[in-house]
Amino acid sequence: MAKLSSVEARAAIRSGRHRRHTAGLAPGCLQANLAILPEAYALDFLRFCQRNPKPCPVVGITDTGDPIFRTLGAEVDVRTDVPRYRVFRDGVLDGEVDDLLGLWRDDLVAVALGCSFTFEHALAAAGIPMRHIDEDITVPMFRTDIACVPAGPFAGTMVVSMRPIPEDRVDEVKAICARYPLAHGGPVHVGDPAAIGIADIAAPDFGDSLPPRAGEVPVFWACGVTPQNVIVNARPDLCITHAPGHMLITDVDEGAETPITK
Amino acid sequence: MAKLSSVEARAAIRSGRHRRHTAGLAPGCLQANLAILPEAYALDFLRFCQRNPKPCPVVGITDTGDPIFRTLGAEVDVRTDVPRYRVFRDGVLDGEVDDLLGLWRDDLVAVALGCSFTFEHALAAAGIPMRHIDEDITVPMFRTDIACVPAGPFAGTMVVSMRPIPEDRVDEVKAICARYPLAHGGPVHVGDPAAIGIADIAAPDFGDSLPPRAGEVPVFWACGVTPQNVIVNARPDLCITHAPGHMLITDVDEGAETPITK
Numbered sequence: 316m317a318k319l320s321s322v323e324a325r326a327a328i329r330s331g332r333h334r335r336h337t338a339g340l341a342p343g344c345l346q347a348n349l350a351i352l353p354e355a356y357a358l359d360f361l362r363f364c365q366r367n368p369k370p371c372p373v374v375g376i377t378d379t380g381d382p383i384f385r386t387l388g389a390e391v392d393v394r395t396d397v398p399r400y401r402v403f404r405d406g407v408l409d410g411e412v413d414d415l416l417g418l419w420r421d422d423l424v425a426v427a428l429g430c431s432f433t434f435e436h437a438l439a440a441a442g443i444p445m446r447h448i449d450e451d452i453t454v455p456m457f458r459t460d461i462a463c464v465p466a467g468p469f470a471g472t473m474v475v476s477m478r479p480i481p482e483d484r485v486d487e488v489k490a491i492c493a494r495y496p497l498a499h500g501g502p503v504h505v506g507d508p509a510a511i512g513i514a515d516i517a518a519p520d521f522g523d524s525l526p527p528r529a530g531e532v533p534v535f536w537a538c539g540v541t542p543q544n545v546i547v548n549a550r551p552d553l554c555i556t557h558a559p560g561h562m563l564i565t566d567v568d569e570g571a572e573t574p575i576t577k
Numbered sequence: 578m579a580k581l582s583s584v585e586a587r588a589a590i591r592s593g594r595h596r597r598h599t600a601g602l603a604p605g606c607l608q609a610n611l612a613i614l615p616e617a618y619a620l621d622f623l624r625f626c627q628r629n630p631k632p633c634p635v636v637g638i639t640d641t642g643d644p645i646f647r648t649l650g651a652e653v654d655v656r657t658d659v660p661r662y663r664v665f666r667d668g669v670l671d672g673e674v675d676d677l678l679g680l681w682r683d684d685l686v687a688v689a690l691g692c693s694f695t696f697e698h699a700l701a702a703a704g705i706p707m708r709h710i711d712e713d714i715t716v717p718m719f720r721t722d723i724a725c726v727p728a729g730p731f732a733g734t735m736v737v738s739m740r741p742i743p744e745d746r747v748d749e750v751k752a753i754c755a756r757y758p759l760a761h762g763g764p765v766h767v768g769d770p771a772a773i774g775i776a777d778i779a780a781p782d783f784g785d786s787l788p789p790r791a792g793e794v795p796v797f798w799a800c801g802v803t804p805q806n807v808i809v810n811a812r813p814d815l816c817i818t819h820a821p822g823h824m825l826i827t828d829v830d831e832g833a834e835t836p837i838t839k
Binding site: 354357358361362365366367368369373375376378379386424464466467493494496497500501572573574575 | 619628763
């Protein structure tokens with residue numbers, strides 16, 4: 316799978332041959348978090364993203380009712396090209412599905428948000444250990460008490476991902492990540508989990524447990540799962556997201572200056 | 578004027594004491610292009626901005642009917658805090674005004690777009706000559722034949738700004754500007770004006786003439802005046818922009834990672 320191009324990887328997902336997380340697929344290509352909402356919520360949701368650019372860096376928006384992300388590559392179909400989706404009704408998780416062919420509606424707008432895989436690749440290239448990759452687990456994610464800037468019905472707290480980083484490399488990590496504003500940018504917090512409302516660093520709300528070892532510091536990044544925490548309050552009749560870790564793979568070079576393919 | 582803070586500069590503009598261009602005001606603070614549209618056009622306009630991030634890097638969006646940019650500083654009032662506005666009716670320039678107190682409506686949405694002043698300051702700090710600043714004129718801006726990615730009724734060609742750059746410093750200029758994605762990023766073209774549809778480098782469509790001298794190359798950046806070129810096609814009943822060079826001054830540090838004040 317890791318040797319497939321982005322077009323081939325999407326074809327494997329579309330045909331049901333790949334239903335697992337997408338870490339490591341289509342190396343060098345931008346992957347994205349997903350949030351699909353009725354058009355009536357789209358303007359406020361885009362305001363929410365603009366006001367919270369670290370958890371919600373927008374890299375694509377479809378036309379209303381059009382399931383194709385026309386700026387993200389060749390026939391990127393939001394109905395079929397994500398390995399697993401979460402369906403929320405009235406803000407409450409209603410289940411997970413493998414495709415949206417029976418759920419797509421003419422009033423839906425899909426928004427793609429940048430993803431941590433981009434900066435993880437840059438950190439790995441700089442020789443920073445990424446323990447969740449080495450141990451082949453999903454990065455731990457936590458709800459925090461960091462308030463997002465509200466927009467219309469969208470209000471709530473930020474979800475963060477955590478990676479244990481060797482103490483002497485934290486400054487380097489900050490500098491590298493700040494270069495990727497469309498992939499959550501620099502960390503939002505370093506150190507004491509309690510300072511951002513996390514009670515137990517070994518018990519994440521999403522993903523797998525990965526407590527820091529001696530000599531490591533917990534480093535926290537704004538996470539694209541944040542919208543899943545915020546729609547609980549907005550209560551749209553329908554909202555569809557990716558399942559954590561199961562991202563949309565695009566044809567955009569993850570080092571590109573803009574997320575727009577020609 | 579150049580010694581005023583951003584809050585003081587906005588106060589001077591609001592009271593009518595400053596009606597000129599805003600170059601050099603409130604050094605270190607982010608300045609912004611402005612586009613105000615009826616809410617019915619806002620979602621498509623935000624899609625247009627996302628798909629054309631170089632001319633239209635969004636740094637702020639107001640709530641519908643709210644004239645205050647609440648994420649850009651202390652009481653940033655879009656009705657009074659720009660020195661000169663352009664009013665377009667049905668896509669056609671109808672005139673310029675000093676404030677919007679008589680024009681503001683409950684259905685309007687204001688969008689702030691990053692501005693070239695940010696990267697100009699970074700270039701000047703690196704010792705790159707900025708001739709239009711030295712000569713105290715407005716940077717030359719040109720309509721081009723570079724097609725924007727359309728969104729709904731918003732479609733058309735890009736407007737660019739041009740700065741003559743010493744030939745041996747072009748690579749340095751590219752690298753510096755790429756660090757400022759919210760200020761148009763790296764140049765969209767270097768060299769031959771005809772290649773992007775510019776017939777006469779000495780005759781700009783907006784701003785002042787500044788032809789390159791021997792040893793200088795014309796370097797072109799996507800420009801925040803682009804929306805003024807695109808609304809002609811979208812024909813909203815009302816659209817209000819800043820007058821070229823007369824920007825909205827915010828309290829955001831122009832080196833900040835995100836354009837959101839606390």
